Amino acid sequence: MNIIESIQEGVIRAVKGLYGAEIGPADITMSATRKEFEGDYTVVTFPFTRFARKKPDEIAEEMGQHLVREVAYVQKFNVIKGFLNLSLSDAFWRRFLEEICRNEQFGMQPPNGHKVLVEYSSPNTNKPLHLGHIRNILLGWSTSCILEAAGYEVARVQVINDRGIAICKSMLAWEKYANGATPGSTGIKSDHFVGDYYVMFEQKFQKEYQDWQKSDAGQAQLQEWLGTNEARRAEKELAQKREKALKELEGKVAAGELPPGSSLREEDFSPGKFFFKNFKDEYFNQHSKLGAEARAMLRRWEEGDEATVALWRRMNDWVYEGFNETYEKLGVRFDKLYFESETYLLGKDMIEKGLEEGVFYRKDDGSAWADLTGAKLDHKAVLRSDGTSLYITQDLGTAHLRYQDFGVEKMVYVVADEQNYHFQVLFELLRRLKEPYADGLYHLAYGMVDLPTGKMKSREGTVVDADDLIAEVVEEARKNSLERDTLAGLSAEEQQTIINQIGLAALKFFIIKVHPRKRMTFDPKESVDLQGQTGPYVQNAYVRVQSVLRKGGGQSLSAAADYDKLESQEREILSQLYAFPELIRTAAEEYDPSSIANYCYELAKAFHRFYHDYSILSAETQAARAFRLQLSQAVANVLKMGMKLLGIDMPERM
RNA sequence: GGCCCCGUAGCUCAGUGGAUAGAGCAGCUGCCUUCUAAGCAGCUGGCCGCAGGUUCGAGUCCUGCCGGGGUCACCA
Secondary structure: OOHHHHHHHHHHHHHHHHHOOOOOHHHOOEEEOOOOOOOOEEEEOHHHHHHHOOOHHHHHHHHHHHHHHHOOOEEEEEEEOOEEEEEEOHHHHHHHHHHHHHOOOOOOOOOOOOEEEEEOOOOEOOOOOEHHHHHHHHHHHHHHHHHHHOOOEEEEEEEEEOOOHHHHHHHHHHHHHOOOOOHHHHOOOHHHHHHHHHHHHHHHHHHHHHHHHHOHHHHHHHHHHHOOHHHHHHHHHHHHHHHHHHHHHHHHHHOOOOOOOOOOOHHHHOHHHHHHHHOHHHHHHHHOHHHHHHHHHHHHHHOOOHHHHHHHHHHHHHHHHHHHHHHHHHOOOOOEEEEHHHHOOOOHHHHHHHHHOOOEEEOOOOOEEEEOHHHOOOEEEEEOOOOOEOHHHHHHHHHHHHHHHHOOOEEEEEEEHHHHHHHHHHHHHHHHOOOOOHHHEEEEEEOOEEEOOEEOOHHHOOOOEHHHHHHHHHHHHHHHHHHHOOOOOOOHHHHHHHHHHHHHHHHHHHHHOOOOOOOEEOOHHHHOOOOOOOHHHHHHHHHHHHHHHHHHOOOOOHHHHHOOOOOHHHHHHHHHHHOHHHHHHHHHHHOOHHHHHHHHHHHHHHHHHHHHHOOOOOOOOHHHHHHHHHHHHHHHHHHHHHHHHOOOOOOOOO
């Protein structure tokens, strides 16, 4: 039993003995004592006034005496405004420190016999990975590590969207314009190589579309639309929008944010532009030559045309090669890949079963639906009238397949929050189908990543590429390291390893420290910061310990047993360490890596302060020296484990 | 419009219903002859979106409103 439970039990007995009331642990409000007061743990006594019929201070006083008498290691107490602050004995903390120094795996929970699957990354194969994927990957990886630390057996998987019109665009552009060029022949990273042809397709298509807009056919289409009611509505809305924008602009000019004489871009409010923007998909499907070619290619792929499938395989393999490089740089891996080309037909059996069981119903046209109005959702199509699968059908089948593959009781889907509705529907359907894992489903929905300039938009070229970003943070770490010149004496290879660790720590920590649910602003300038609330700050605390240990470690630390009169900073650090196991449990329960990041920062901060204020190697006594060495060692160990859960490695020097 | 998420310092973010709401960045000041200054300390900066309610106690829970985002396809 840990000390917190002991105290709770003591409080329960005290309440019963003193006031004759029965309470449970949940009725007790307990927390670590705030820094400005003396004590280690605080019990709030206000809730007890109801049955004690006494003032909070009196209750606290009585209870404090009771706890000191009855609970081992509770040594003394003080009362401030109804808050009962308890101090544990030095012996308690010394024993705790000894215990964690013996246990390298302190905080890691023993296997709990449960299996969980984590799906993350899940890219398309037509473009390289970008900043959004990085958040996804870091969340997925750290969540899976945290679940492992909490005792789960974890399977890491990704779904790869390797089929559909998008990859056909890349294929078509490559066929038409590449003249047989390959990643090897051009020296371009292979996923970027494929992505470049996707971009090229879009550019050629855009050019074609613009030419068409000016053509008789295009103008005729526009004229036809301009006569409709829809057009009149649109014109009205555009006029309103224009007015609003004009007001905003005038406000900004008045505030000096924009130069005088600034004006609106009138074309933004022209009905013609509005029309052609919305007509784009229809143009692609109905009129475009390139669109027709891409669709023909998709059809050939679906028919299994040999040459098309071979090209498809070749280009996708290039993409995987590039992805794997990026995954390796980020230090993540997967146990299994699910390719949509292999799973997109799955799920129909489940629909059949569901139809029999009345989970779904059929419309006259043959399509299958689920009535989810009871779950405050809606009617949802699960099979097309021609009998083919939909996105949701495929996900039903894939979930079932994964259960067969891994026998997991829980599945975590790391997917952006724009798909919240989809997962609500998916989980509800799996519950109704009585899938055995249906109660263990969790959508780890994370907010999109914005740039200081606004949303990332691939069409406007504001997407931050994953590889570029990694290179940038590592370069920043390299420059800083050179200035500091602390790595002299190490081989070039060792130096590079450390610089990579520092750069990636900055990037990863910057992203993980924000709660997943929140939309986040990613400022590239701040992400390469190496000072303050950052990954390298935490690494530096670890490095300082290693440096101390190199100089003064190796001797017996048994003298630590004689250390008494712990400093309040030492107690504070110990109390933080004490919270580590519980932190892992709650982080796993809540699927929240950000709590680990913030914990590591707080612990590093406490250590940096301690390191500054007290001498470790030249402490006043042998006992103090031994104790502080142990304490430093314990801090380093916990920081290393904590950061490892975030996918961040600790360098031995920096 | 329905549903979901967010709103805390100039900026980026913490904050299990408990004490005087915290960090980092930015700005200003100090501290390297001492275990690595990627550090430490200080100053400046808050109607915790607004209004009600529940509670001994609300940034935290409930309701309404305002603002931002997402989503509501036989697309994925």
